[in-house]
Amino acid sequence: xxxxxxxxxxxxxxxxxxxxxxxxxxxxxxxxxxxxxxxxxxxxxxxxxxxxxxxxxxxxxxxxxxxxxxxxxxxxxxxxxxxxxxxxxxxxxxxxxxxxxxxxxxxxxxxxxxxxxxxxxxxxxxxxxxxxxxxxxxxxxxxxxxxxxxxxxxxxxxxxxxxxxxxxxxxxxxxxxxxxxxxxxxxxxxxxxxxxxxxxxxxxxxxxxxxxxxxxxxxxxxxxxxxxxxxxxxxxxxxxxxxxxxxxxxxxxxxxxxxxxxxxxxxxxxxxxxxxxxxxxxxxxxxxxxxxxxxxxxxxxxxxxxxxxxxxxxxxxxxxxxxxxxxxxxxxxxxxxxxxxxxxxxxxxxxxxxxxxxxxxxxxxxxxxxxxxxxxxxxxxxxxxxxxxxxxxxxxxxxxxxxxxxxxxxxxxxxx
Numbered sequence: 383x384x385x386x387x388x389x390x391x392x393x394x395x396x397x398x399x400x401x402x403x404x405x406x407x408x409x410x411x412x413x414x415x416x417x418x419x420x421x422x423x424x425x426x427x428x429x430x431x432x433x434x435x436x437x438x439x440x441x442x443x444x445x446x447x448x449x450x451x452x453x454x455x456x457x458x459x460x461x462x463x464x465x466x467x468x469x470x471x472x473x474x475x476x477x478x479x480x481x482x483x484x485x486x487x488x489x490x491x492x493x494x495x496x497x498x499x500x501x502x503x504x505x506x507x508x509x510x511x512x513x514x515x516x517x518x519x520x521x522x523x524x525x526x527x528x529x530x531x532x533x534x535x536x537x538x539x540x541x542x543x544x545x546x547x548x549x550x551x552x553x554x555x556x557x558x559x560x561x562x563x564x565x566x567x568x569x570x571x572x573x574x575x576x577x578x579x580x581x582x583x584x585x586x587x588x589x590x591x592x593x594x595x596x597x598x599x600x601x602x603x604x605x606x607x608x609x610x611x612x613x614x615x616x617x618x619x620x621x622x623x624x625x626x627x628x629x630x631x632x633x634x635x636x637x638x639x640x641x642x643x644x645x646x647x648x649x650x651x652x653x654x655x656x657x658x659x660x661x662x663x664x665x666x667x668x669x670x671x672x673x674x675x676x677x678x679x680x681x682x683x684x685x686x687x688x689x690x691x692x693x694x695x696x697x698x699x700x701x702x703x704x705x706x707x708x709x710x711x712x713x714x715x716x717x718x719x720x721x722x723x724x725x726x727x728x729x730x731x732x733x734x735x736x737x738x739x740x741x742x743x744x745x746x747x748x749x750x751x752x753x754x755x756x757x758x759x760x761x762x763x764x765x766x767x768x769x770x771x772x773x774x775x776x777x778x779x780x781x782x783x784x785x786x787x788x789x790x791x792x793x794x795x796x797x798x
Contacts, residue, residue: 383463383464383465383467383726383727383794384462384463384727385460385462385463385727385728385729385762386398386404386460386461387458387459387460387461387729387762387764388402388459389448389453389456389457389458389459390425390428390457390459391453391455391457392455395425396425401428401429401432401433402461404433404436404461404463405433405434405435405436406435406463407435407436407437407469408463408465408467408469409433409436409437409461409462409469410436410461410462410464410469411433411437411438411460411461412439412440412459412460412461412462412729412731413426413438413439413440413441413457413458413459414440414441414442414443414446414447414457414458414765415440415446415456416442416443416446416454416455416456416457416555417443417554417555417557417560417561418455419442419457419562419569420442420560420562420570420571423568423569425457426564426567426568426569429459429567430567433461433567436461437469437470437471437577438471438564438566438567439512439575439576439577440514440563440564440569441514441515441517441550441551441552441553441561441562441563441564441766442552442553442554442561442562442569443552443553443555443767443768444553444554444556444736444739444766444767445736445739445746445766445767446458446764446766446767447732447734447750447764447765447766448763448764449750449754449762449763449764450747450750450754450763452739452746452747454555458764458765458766459764460729460762460764462793464583464584464795465583465795466581466795467579467580467581467583467584467795468579468580468581469577469579469580470502470505470577470578471575471576471577471578472498472499472502472503472575472576472578473502473565473573473574473575474495474498474499474573474574474575475570475572475573476491476492476495476516476519476520476572476573476574490524492520492521492522492528493524493525493527493528494528495525495528495574496524496525496526496527496528496529496530496531496532496574497528497529497531497532499513499528499529499576500528500529500530500531500533501532502576503533503576503578504532504533505578507580507581508545508578508580509543509545509546509579509580509581509582509584509586510545510547510548510578510579510586511529511533511545511546511547511548511549511576511577511579512548512549512576512577512579512586512731512791513529513547513548513549513550513574513575513772514549514550514552514563514564514574514575514576515549515550515552515563515575516552516561516562516563516571516574517551517553517554517561517659517671517768517769517770518554518558518559518560518561518659518660518769519561519571519572520574520671521608521609521671522551522672522770523672523673523783524609524673525574526547526772526780526781526783529547529781530547530780530781533547534780546586546588546774547772547780547781548586548588548772548774548781548789549576549771549772549773550733550766550768550771550772551768551772552769553736553766553768553769556636556639556740558635558636558659558660561769563575582796583795583796584793584796585793585796586791586792586793587701587702587704587791587792588700588701588704588773588774588789588790588791589696589697589698589700589701589702589704589789590697590700590771590773590775590784590787590788590789590790591693591694591696591697591700592655592693592784592786592787592788593685593689593690593691593692593696593788594642594644594655594683594684594685594690594693595683595684595685595686595689596644596653596681596682596683597681597682597684598626598681598682599681600679600680600681601614601615601679601680601681602614602678602680603645603674603675603676603677603678603680604616605676606674606675606676608674609656609670610662610667610668610669610670610674611643611667611668611670611674612665612666612667614680618666618667619666619668620663620666620667620668621666623638623641623668626641626682627641634658634661635658635659635668638657638658638661638668639658639735639736639737639740640685640737640741641683642656642657642658642682642735642737642785642786643655643674643680643683644681644682644683645678645679646678646679646680647677647678648677648679654782654784655683655735655784655785655786655787656670656671656672656674656785657670657671657735657736657737657769657770657785657786659769670785671769671770671783671785672770672785683786684741685737685738685741685742685786686741687741687742687745687748690741690742690749690788691745691748691752693749693787693788694734694749694750694753694788695752695753697753697787697788697789697790698752698753698754698755698756698757699756700790701757701790701791701792702756702757702758726794727760727762728758728760728761728762728792728794729761729762729763729792729794730753730757730762730763730765730790730791730792731763731764731790731791731792732750732763732766732788732789732790733765733766733771733789733790733791734749734765734766734767734768734788735767735768735769735770735771735785735787736767736768737785737786738767738788739767749788750763753788753790757790757792761792770783770784770785771783771784771785771787772789773789773791
């Protein structure tokens with residue numbers, strides 16, 4: 383695999399004199415950028431002209447990640463040319479139903495979009511899928527339910543070698559107005575895109591961790607519909623949020639990123655984090671990026687610098703160790719990690735929940751340094767601050783929607 387990373391930013395333009403000559407039908411161009419590039423198409427047109435045969439995937443962000451640097455209003459690009467791995471891209475528009483006031487239409491379409499993406503990619507040689515979706519119009523939980531319903535059928539899913547599904551949800555720098563996804567190399571709102579990796583030479587690993595602290599009383603979800611939460615303990619949820627957030631409530635939904643919701647079950651108490659992306663004053667309800675099941679228990683969460691950075695570090699360790707186990711070189715890598723792992727270039731895609739950036743503030747780059755330091759020397763890191771992260775919670779498990787985690791994905795190709 384050949385790998386080149388670079389960026390575009392005003393007023394200097396591209397960080398390289400010429401765009402790398404890696405165009406082919408086995409080339410993947412990954413792009414993360416500010417929401418304004420839906421209107422300012424010049425740098426995206428440059429990429430479109432430079433890579434006419436290549437596969438594209440990309441989205442808008444709440445901050446771009448370049449190595450260990452947080453960038454804003456930039457376009458971050460990675461170009462990967464594979465030797466033996468085949469690629470296929472899939473797209474799905476989210477119809478006008480997604481914006482409907484009828485929640486049944488909105489959630490059903492997210493599910494159907496997931497099935498559509500999976501059907502376009504399904505193949506016995508499919509090894510991994512990387513997905514990017516609209517962070518405001520998509521119910522991530524329903525979407526993944528649709529994806530998993532296809533890719534984990536017996537005709538496609540092999541329990542000894544499961545298809546890895548990872549990805550993230552686009553953001554718009556906490557404006558909550560519109561996000562974009564690349565389709566046919568240009569940005570549009572209201573869409574989902576994915577790329578499938580085929581063949582035995584692709585090696586993709588992942589890790590995902592949070593670092594938030596639970597506080598306040600535990601309450602039961604007494605009324606909800608998919609990702610719309612109406613009541614906790616039979617009280618309007620917007621009213622409860624306003625009471626707990628105090629002065630921060632006037633800045634909802636943005637201030638809600640500081641206080642995500644932890645969901646569990648009364649028995650297992652497995653914690654799932656959900657991010658607030660919208661409010662409805664009329665119904666006193668809150669909209670989240672994923673489902674809020676009736677009967678689950680919920681508590682508010684808050685973050686602090688030490689725990690969030692520790693979470694990022696843990697995600698990097700999980701990713702690195704997963705990579706080592708997959709290659710079957712665990713003992714050799716412990717002795718000479720760089721030589722064993724870096725047979726080919728490695729790209730790390732870091733997707734961090736946008737609320738983490740708000741909490742960390744000027745110290746945001748410390749979590750980026752923590753991840754990069756734990757990955758093998760020479761790894762090139764890029765990524766974005768997101769409205770949701772998609773990854774399994776363990777080995778050989780279904781992909782799930784996460785919020786406010788640091789989720790890392792490493793991509794490399796085994797050498798021939």
